[in-house]
Amino acid sequence: MQRVTRDVLVQKAISLLSAGTVDRVLGWKAGEFSYDVTPYVFKDAEALKADFVFDDFCGANFSKYLVKECGKSEGKVLVFLKPCDTYSFNQLLTEHRFDREKVYAVGIPCDGMADITKIREKAEGISEITAEGDGFCVKTLYDGDVKLTKEEALAERCLNCKSQKHVAYDELLGEEGEVIDSGRFTGVEALEAMTPDERFAFWKGELSRCIRCNACRDVCPACTCEKCVFDNPKSGVENKAIADSFEEKMFHIIRAFHVAGRCTDCGECSRVCPQNIPLHLLNRKFIKDINGFYGDYQAGEEAYSRAPLVNYTTEDIEPADAVKKGDGENA
Amino acid sequence: MQRVGVFVCWCGSNIAATVDVKAVAEALKAEPGVVFSTDYQYMCSQAGQDMIKEAIREHQLTGVVICSCSPRMHEATFRKTAESAGINPYMVEIANIREQCSWVHKDIPTGTEKAIILGRAAIAKVSLNAPLTPGESPVTKRALVIGGGIAGIQTALDIADAGFPVDIVEKKPTIGGKMAQIDKTFPTLDCAACILTPKMVDVAQNDKIRIFSYSEVEAVSGFVGNFDVKIKKKARFVDETKCTGCGLCTEKCPQKKVPNDFNLGMDMKRAIYIPFAQAVPKVATIEADYCNMLKNGKCGVCAKVCTAGAIDYKQQDEIIEEKYGAIVVATGFNPISMEKFDEFAYNQSKDVITSLEFERLTNAAGPTAGKLLRPSDGKHPETIVFVQCVGSRCDACNEKGKEYCSKICCMYTAKHAMLTRDKYPDTDVYVFYIDVRTPGKNFDEFYRRAVEEYGVHYIKGMVGKILPEGDKLKVRASDLIENKQINIDADLVVLAAAIEPDKSARPLATMLTASMDTNDFFTEAHPKLRPVESPTAGVFLSGACQGPKDIPETVSQAGAAASKVIGLLAKDKLLGNPCVAGSDEMMCNGCSSCERVCPYGAISYLDKEFRMPDRTTKVRRVAQVNEAVCQGCGACTVACPSGAMDLKGFKNNQILAEVDAICR
Numbered sequence: 001m002q003r004v005t006r007d008v009l010v011q012k013a014i015s016l017l018s019a020g021t022v023d024r025v026l027g028w029k030a031g032e033f034s035y036d037v038t039p040y041v042f043k044d045a046e047a048l049k050a051d052f053v054f055d056d057f058c059g060a061n062f063s064k065y066l067v068k069e070c071g072k073s074e075g076k077v078l079v080f081l082k083p084c085d086t087y088s089f090n091q092l093l094t095e096h097r098f099d100r101e102k103v104y105a106v107g108i109p110c111d112g113m114a115d116i117t118k119i120r121e122k123a124e125g126i127s128e129i130t131a132e133g134d135g136f137c138v139k140t141l142y143d144g145d146v147k148l149t150k151e152e153a154l155a156e157r158c159l160n161c162k163s164q165k166h167v168a169y170d171e172l173l174g175e176e177g178e179v180i181d182s183g184r185f186t187g188v189e190a191l192e193a194m195t196p197d198e199r200f201a202f203w204k205g206e207l208s209r210c211i212r213c214n215a216c217r218d219v220c221p222a223c224t225c226e227k228c229v230f231d232n233p234k235s236g237v238e239n240k241a242i243a244d245s246f247e248e249k250m251f252h253i254i255r256a257f258h259v260a261g262r263c264t265d266c267g268e269c270s271r272v273c274p275q276n277i278p279l280h281l282l283n284r285k286f287i288k289d290i291n292g293f294y295g296d297y298q299a300g301e302e303a304y305s306r307a308p309l310v311n312y313t314t315e316d317i318e319p320a321d322a323v324k325k326g327d328g329e330n331a
Numbered sequence: 332m333q334r335v336g337v338f339v340c341w342c343g344s345n346i347a348a349t350v351d352v353k354a355v356a357e358a359l360k361a362e363p364g365v366v367f368s369t370d371y372q373y374m375c376s377q378a379g380q381d382m383i384k385e386a387i388r389e390h391q392l393t394g395v396v397i398c399s400c401s402p403r404m405h406e407a408t409f410r411k412t413a414e415s416a417g418i419n420p421y422m423v424e425i426a427n428i429r430e431q432c433s434w435v436h437k438d439i440p441t442g443t444e445k446a447i448i449l450g451r452a453a454i455a456k457v458s459l460n461a462p463l464t465p466g467e468s469p470v471t472k473r474a475l476v477i478g479g480g481i482a483g484i485q486t487a488l489d490i491a492d493a494g495f496p497v498d499i500v501e502k503k504p505t506i507g508g509k510m511a512q513i514d515k516t517f518p519t520l521d522c523a524a525c526i527l528t529p530k531m532v533d534v535a536q537n538d539k540i541r542i543f544s545y546s547e548v549e550a551v552s553g554f555v556g557n558f559d560v561k562i563k564k565k566a567r568f569v570d571e572t573k574c575t576g577c578g579l580c581t582e583k584c585p586q587k588k589v590p591n592d593f594n595l596g597m598d599m600k601r602a603i604y605i606p607f608a609q610a611v612p613k614v615a616t617i618e619a620d621y622c623n624m625l626k627n628g629k630c631g632v633c634a635k636v637c638t639a640g641a642i643d644y645k646q647q648d649e650i651i652e653e654k655y656g657a658i659v660v661a662t663g664f665n666p667i668s669m670e671k672f673d674e675f676a677y678n679q680s681k682d683v684i685t686s687l688e689f690e691r692l693t694n695a696a697g698p699t700a701g702k703l704l705r706p707s708d709g710k711h712p713e714t715i716v717f718v719q720c721v722g723s724r725c726d727a728c729n730e731k732g733k734e735y736c737s738k739i740c741c742m743y744t745a746k747h748a749m750l751t752r753d754k755y756p757d758t759d760v761y762v763f764y765i766d767v768r769t770p771g772k773n774f775d776e777f778y779r780r781a782v783e784e785y786g787v788h789y790i791k792g793m794v795g796k797i798l799p800e801g802d803k804l805k806v807r808a809s810d811l812i813e814n815k816q817i818n819i820d821a822d823l824v825v826l827a828a829a830i831e832p833d834k835s836a837r838p839l840a841t842m843l844t845a846s847m848d849t850n851d852f853f854t855e856a857h858p859k860l861r862p863v864e865s866p867t868a869g870v871f872l873s874g875a876c877q878g879p880k881d882i883p884e885t886v887s888q889a890g891a892a893a894s895k896v897i898g899l900l901a902k903d904k905l906l907g908n909p910c911v912a913g914s915d916e917m918m919c920n921g922c923s924s925c926e927r928v929c930p931y932g933a934i935s936y937l938d939k940e941f942r943m944p945d946r947t948t949k950v951r952r953v954a955q956v957n958e959a960v961c962q963g964c965g966a967c968t969v970a971c972p973s974g975a976m977d978l979k980g981f982k983n984n985q986i987l988a989e990v991d992a993i994c995r
Contacts, residue, residue, distance in 0.1 A: 227917065232973075
């Protein structure tokens with residue numbers, strides 16, 4: 001259950017539209033099923049009243065939509081940002097990917113978003129999902145009502161939420177939250193504890209399921225290139241037919257390198273993966289290593305900050321030491 | 332499709348002994364695009380080069396692959412050859428089958444296989460090469476010398492002598508450096524001041540030379556021929572243009588308790604001081620941390636006594652911006668800290684001193700006016716022990732010292748021992764050594780004189796421990812030749828401390844993008860053939876910043892660096908490197924990653940209007956490379972997430988083609 005309701009957001013959007021502050025609203029709209037929520041650009045109060053949705057399935061990070069949306073009209077676009085979305089927002093600003101002047105950002109609190117894949121594992125034939133106290137009640141076609149706790153239903157990224165704090169906004173609904181000392185690196189540590197062979201087997205198993213739908217790239221707020229290398233025949237690595245399973249591994253590894261130091265760990269890649277590959281683990285390994293090598297750094301925490309990978313200081317780790325750490329304690 | 336010619340060099344037996352050159356030439360004939368392939372004994376010889384030229388004409392070659400030594404060695408040679416035969420010099424690729432192949436492999440099959448693979452990679456690359464034309468840039472005809480010791484002084488004098496203006500930046504209030512602190516010089520024993528100070532005066536009087544003393548280099552940008560340098564002139568609170576160097580202020584200043592760094596803290600100076608009588612510029616400087624006037628506004632004596640009105644308590648640091656065509660690094664050395672050497676009791680006894688402190692103790696202008704007296708009680712020492720290699724030639728795991736030999740200690744210790752015995756024949760002088768190293772003109776004769784004529788006791792072995800006891804220093808040592816333990820009750824112990832580069836060198840190297848070794852000595856472009864040039868174009872090396880050196884060596888290197896600078900400044904225009912980065916604007920995101928990693932500040936951004944496929948226009952931020960500033964390091968091409976940034980001559984697809992050819 002989200003502490004901010006749909007009606008509050010609709011009210012806010014309508015008042016900003018009528019005041020002329022913004023001329024359109026980036027929001028969520030119901031899809032075919034109640035849990036199938038999709039981003040939508042609302043242009044007027046009627047559409048907002050009719051179709052605007054805000055519930056536990058509004059996980060989509062709107063920051064990336066600003067790259068294209070900002071150029072579409074002279075007016076401002078209203079965007080609702082959850083705390084984790086604001087990090088992507090700042091990172092995109094750092095990379096000059098949209099015009100800050102053309103955005104009106106409203107920070108909204110977030111109590112964690114549900115993961116439909118996790119729910120489906122517990123309940124087959126879902127007809128309706130409603131929040132019930134701290135958990136959820138899932139109506140199913142075959143097994144009647146299935147009650148799920150928060151832990152059973154929330155996305156991994158939300159159970160390991162890294163921040164309740166909005167790092168960028170024009171206006172904030174509700175109280176300012178705190179940065180959380182989350183357990184988000186536990187999964188990476190488990191991988192590091194494996195032998196190289198075990199780790200290889202793990203990733204082979206995960207990545208071999210990839211169908212190369214590109215959803216992870218298309219949703220990723222760090223992937224906003226004018227022309228992605230995977231779509232560019234000149235790069236030599238453009239979208240090819242699946243020649244062998246190794247190509248899929250390279251795709252994800254190249255992508256992890258491309259977003260290294262820029263990934264804010266928003267977790268959208270894993271959310272949208274239709275094959276449930278834990279792609280966020282690759283990015284978190286990079287984040288953990290960067291923290292270890294250069295001191296704690298959170299991409300997007302501060303707009304226009306100089307990320308360690310594109311900066312040089314005399315305190316930087318020597319490459320040889322980084323390799324040693326890669327082999328040993330940080331492997 | 333290119334028409335590629337392959338030329339495999341034997342390099343005498345250097346390559347041919349481990350690589351079957353004929354087999355390489357034969358195998359590469361089959362590569363796509365290759366229309367001619369041959370081998371020859373010395374490709375770089377006139378006959379070899381003629382062979383290449385003839386082949387270019389006869390077979391209408393458009394690309395040339397030379398399988399030979401490192402491109403650092405002969406790339407320029409073969410580019411010229413190609414150019415004179417009418418093709419673009421950048422259509423030449425070198426496959427290094429010597430340093431990276433024949434020299435590292437022992438058997439012919441492996442060497443040959445690898446040479447073929449390297450050749451294949453070069454052919455794959457040259458097939459994608461495009462003709463390149465270098466741009467021209469003007470040369471600013473002024474040199475900067477960083478460091479005003481004997482190295483910097485000599486370099487500056489030689490450059491000025493050729494008619495080019497030179498600026499010396501010295502962080503201390505006076506030029507002169509370490510040599511100004513030394514008493515006598517080996518092996519001739521002439522007085523250091525007598526040979527140095529005339530040179531300092533020459534510098535001061537030369538109208539081509541400007542001295543920025545008490546100044547430091549703050550920032551460097553630009554490139555060979557066109558460096559922009561910011562120099563911070565620290566506030567000395569004395570107007571240099573007014574001060575006559577009369578020294579009255581330094582006598583009247585009531586603050587007498589300022590450690591005198593020129594005498595290594597062995598005596599005190601005033602808060603306003605001139606480091607030594609022959610200082611250049613002979614201008615007073617106020618030590619701000621000690622001056623009563625600057626600290627709490629109470630005093631002002633120096634201003635009252637100064638008839639020239641030179642004292643300026645409100646003086647601020649000043650930033651000077653100047654353009655230079657060449658930069659010479661002459662930052663010199665320092666003895667390492669003895670703090671960690673507890674076994675030698677340096678911290679516990681005033682009578683354990685370093686060799687540089689010994690120089691000051693025996694210098695007529697030093698704290699004891701040249702009389703050899705113990706720092707603790709001012710008594711004449713009767714037994715003196717010299718310990719060599721303190722912190723030099725240490726194990727790699729020993730964090731206190733250095734792995735290298737400091738080179739000058741054997742000779743100055745022999746000098747100290749000999750001079751002590753000469754002046755005070757009643758003293759007993761012992762020298763503990765690991766080896767005595769005397770390779771230099773008249774060096775060994777000098778050392779033998781110390782032993783044979785002056786009766787210095789040279790003992791092979793190291794001192795294990797020094798214990799201060801009463802007014803004696805108990806020296807526990809081993810004699811490796813006699814194989815016994817020795818105990819000496821010494822009055823004075825002199826430690827030949829290892830030398831290390833000045834601490835300012837590391838940040839300076841970063842500013843200059845000049846490389847350093849693990850010991851923070853500057854790296855030369857080639858250890859044998861380009862010893863005074865740094866690998867960064869336009870940056871030259873003079874003196875001990877490049878490695879331990881004595882005065883004669885330093886002076887010769889200083890002259891050599893000067894001649895390189897003169898050679899550069901004599902040119903009106905420099906041909907640039909055409910292998911520079913460029914951004915494909917259609918792919919550029921304007922994300923600033925490249926700008927952030929560019930060490931030369933060559934990248935800027937432009938909001939540019941683009942026509943979209945649907946006939947609308949869109950303004951996008953795109954990167955622009957200043958080709959005159961770009962040095963072609965390629966950092967931007969790696970940082971660019973979309974692959975928009977590419978390096979001419981080393982395009983991403985060329986590199987990948989090489990990798991593909993190797994993995995084929």
